[in-house]
């Protein structure tokens with residue numbers, strides 16, 4: 001009989017296991033893959049953007065996260081990393097391992113798990129939780145579901161708690177490129193720029209973000225698009241549209257003055273943007289300025305799960321204690337990380353939540 005059985009071997013599970021084991025609890029972890037931490041290796045393009053120095057307020061879909069993020073703050077997370085022998089650094093408000101290798105984070109976590117003697121059972125997928133509790137033949141006083149999501153790869157295993165009365169809402173890809181009508185994309189593949197992007201659904205304003213946009217054959221990607229996809233994933237709509245302000249620092253009148261003064265847009269934008277705009281506007285300065293200030297991409301849709309960094313949806317947070325993450329419906333059950341209906345913006349906020357929530361469970365089981 002273990003004190004804690006953890007389903008999943010992602011970062012949330014590993015942090016929780018380390019903290020619980022340091023407190024003297026016996027811990028077993030079941031992972032369906034042949035390795036733990038596979039998704040962690042893919043984060044931040046293999047560099048692992050693990051946290052952010054900016055305030056966390058308004059970075060998530062729900063206020064539920066804030067008490068835990070306050071308790072297990074950036075400082076506490078950084079001291080946790082130091083306690084497993086990992087050096088971190090800040091680059092433009094984002095935290096990374098000093099090596100800029102996600103594998104350094106995984107190695108440090110794995111070594112600590114081994115040092116502490118946490119039992120890890122690989123190639124073992126939990127398909128049922130028997131009351132009491134028993135999972136895959138292992139018995140435990142408490143169970144933590146830390147199964148993440150199937151974004152890019154992985155599994156949606158929130159259904160395991162449905163039999164205990166937990167709501168597990170439909171999942172949609174979030175932090176994902178968007179597909180759009182491609183009539184405005186000709187020649188732009190691979191072009192990157194910073195723009196103020198607005199999202200409208202059925203002609204209603206949904207949100208805006210000023211950040212990087214990357215053009216693709218069939219749509220757009222980049223941080224601005226990812227952050228807006230998180231909002232689109234939460235609403236029902238028939239038609240969505242993106243508008244890009246390519247010179248947000250200038251008002252429309254200032255923009256017209258600049259274009260007139262420079263006698264064109266060649267000295268302002270990437271040549272493919274120039275060609276694209278010129279194709280429909282010719283030499284008409286007013287039309288050029290209109291397009292610069294409101295470049296329309298119609299028929300915007302969320303890209304596929306295989307391209308998503310997180311899933312929006314999951315286990316309803318209202319059924320879990322706001323500080324301990326223990327189920328309010330069945331004593332002894334806990335959930336942490338992305339399996340809960342929590343998603344954050346780009347910038348390290350999702351790993352931050354996975355770690356903070358893992359710490360909360362580890363300290364309270």
Ligand SMILES: Cc1cc2nc3c(=O)[nH]c(=O)nc-3n(C[C@H](O)[C@H](O)[C@H](O)COP(=O)(O)OP(=O)(O)OC[C@H]3O[C@@H](n4cnc5c(N)ncnc54)[C@H](O)[C@@H]3O)c2cc1C
Pocket residue numbers: 007008009010011012013030031032033036037038039040042043044045048049050051124125126127146147148149151152153154155156157308309310336337338339347348349350351352354
């Ligand atoms: C390509 C990519 C890039 C990303 N980049 C960033 C980034 O830079 N910064 C950031 O903050 N976030 C990033 N994210 C998001 C972040 O990686 C996740 O939010 C975070 O890893 C979630 O951690 P977790 O421990 O909750 O779940 P996961 O890391 O998904 O781990 C869950 C584990 O549970 C296992 N599992 C699932 N079901 C079962 C079952 N039934 N039985 C046994 N095992 C099971 C899975 O195999 C998996 O190993 C990125 C995601 C992707 C896909």
